[in-house]
Amino acid sequence: MLHRKYATHVFLVLVVCGTAGVALRYRARHDLQHGLDDTAWRLMYFIEGEARRAAADLRAAAPADTAHCRVFRQDFRQENLRINPRGRSSAQGWEVVARAERPGRCQMTLRFDLRLNPRASWLTHELRGTLTADQRAMWLRATPEIQVHHPVVSEILTAARDGGASQSGLAQRLYQFCRAQLATEDVEAADDAATVLAEGRGTPLGCARALLALCRAAKIPARPVAGFIVTAGDDAAAHVWVEVFQEERWVPYDPVNGYEEELPSNFVPARRGDDQIVMARGVRNLRVEYDIDPLPRGVLEITAAGRSPADILDLTRLPLEMQRVLALILLMPFGALVTCLFRNIVGLRTSGTFTPTLLALCFVFADWKTGCIILVAAFLLGIVTRYLIDGLKLLILPRLSIMLTLVVFCMVFGVSALEYFRIAPETQAVLLPMAILTMLVERFYMTSQEDGARVALQHLAGTLAVGFCCYLVLCWEAVAQWILAYPEAHCFTVALLVLIGRYTGYQLLEPWRFRDLANERAA
């Protein structure tokens, strides 16, 4: 009883350990999988201007972290400017603040290295909640470019309201109006809201402003967002889209590219609440250029935490060739499990405990054709030789050594013969365990002498049958990959072995073996 309780505890502990191990590793691998989708980008700002006085300042909004984007490295170079290393954090975002040291030409180059991952969902400080009265007034106000009270704006708004939409539905209708009615032109077009709405065309900035004006006129707080669309291309430029305050959060709309409520992962905002990335005070002839370039992925790995002892537990980091061998070794317990199932549950007799598993292992290394031909040849020749050797009356070790030599010859010339007949043998067939094959022959011979050919053949058939099943398991590529990734799953294997070890019921072949006894009772 004590044993049973103990075995139950061991079983439960193993199952819990296995589950925990697999779950932990699954999480870790999940993150790693995300890592595979990572791309690295370099975003450059080239800012140039002429300071009219000392203490003229430049403020450049840095790309903000989003659920899909992280800045992992940054670097600033400047001329005639002093950069505040801490920058300035505000409701609009994080800015690089530089102050001119003396009047005259000044310039700075900002470099941000971004890590982008479309499948990640990194934590962001998303602001939720109501707006204060000041904030609300700010995001409803009219500006020279966003003419909230312009008759064109009111007219369109009245038309949109006719549908009787709710406040949030209204924002969506306004976005759809802009998307459908406003043509985006890059040059020679207006960029203030009233003109864009009147003419039905405008610059991308103008279109964004038109949507802002409509929203604000409808008393929906709305703000511009200046940022970047991170793609490979020559003409990198800042892009402006709109955020509308709906249901206690800021919801993005991009009337130019046609995105609502959710933006693609390569949209990286820089400044919220204004449509300029770089703002200057006391600077003349401001010139701003941007550049976006992809970086090699290796950059990300260098910046990763580096090697840690925990990596030892991760077998998937090893070279592929090594992985293949380790996966096979990791499959061995499954082979042993199969053997246990056949011997203890089915009741099949085999010659030698792990002979079937080891034979199967060799067949995996060699191709099965070569393996079979050499196995059969070596076995038959071995049996014949064993009968012949018997007349010599040799002691056991020298006799076994002679058999081993013969098996070796069979293998070598078997491979050679296959090559001659162009059956393309695998030299790995030589890895067939010679000692095991020798013992198989010896056991077969001894059993046939002691218990008769019938029993010997039964044992041989059992060995081959179990070996074949082991082979099927060892060949299972998906299982090999899986067990290499989750080696702790062998906790389940051991748990199963504990169960089999505690099984005291009938073996499957026993009802057949004892059939007469039950028949007699039935009579």
Add this chain to the structure above:
Amino acid sequence: MVRFRWRCWAWPRELRQAGILGMNQRNASYILPHNPRQYFARVDDKLLTKQICEQAGIPVPHTLAVLERQGDVRRIAGILGDRAEFVVKPTQGSGGRGILVIAGRTAGGWITSAGEEIRQADMQYHLSAILAGLYSLGGRPDRAVIEERLTRHGALAHVTVGGTPDIRVVVYRNVPAMAMVRLPTVASRGRANLHQGAVAAGIDLSSGRTTGGVCRSRIVDTHPDTHQPIAGIVIPGWQELLAASVRLATRLELGYVGIDFVLDENRGPIVLEANARPGLAIQIANRRGLLHRLRAIDSDALPRLFSVSEATGSARHRWRDRHVLGHASAR
């Protein structure tokens, strides 16, 4: 005559009802808990078993010589002299492997009980093979023992071909639980090996009378070679045999043990060897499962080991009559 339907399968439920002991249950519930590992050597080494038997006054075959080194093999002719009948055995063999029964002498060698001629070189090779561990468990180097050949008892002569029948008693917690006799046939080449086609016959524990037989796991009523009925033969000296089995099991301190006897014309039942992992074929020979009997022995809450006098005393007899012998089938 028992009539039964021929089937090639029995449901596990039927086996359970019949009280059949399976391989897994034998190992896990009887051998593991009742046979301490450190005492296995007492049965695995036949010389040790013999010593224990001699100490307990249980008759065993007389030892003529023990060969321990390869050097002894060359002196075999001198050791054996002109002895014409003897048996060569490995001390750690199992399942009757490596046993050579010599029945007569020729000019250059010997004749086995099966009629094969063995020359001196063959004998030396056989002894060397034994010493090299060919027949021992796990291939360990072994010793060879040369014993007197026992005289076959006449009681079983009409159902024996070529060799010597042996009697197996399974003793559980020092109470005999089941017994059978193995009868050599032509197919088994004079050996009492069930795999090779020897006949096994159950023995009624209370009377020592054989019941029907089994050959190659199928029920037979007559000996396949002599065609004599197998059932109804009374084993001579049955009570001494049972008492000896109980005494030996007590000395071996093994709770689940099979003890093999042969019947000698002059000396009666003689212990050949003991086995700490007795097979399950005894159930087929008796056409009865072991489990009910083992459980009956358990249920009496016997002390794990008890003295021989207690085991053979009248109280035990009554207990045995009631629970184990003969009436167990009613359970």
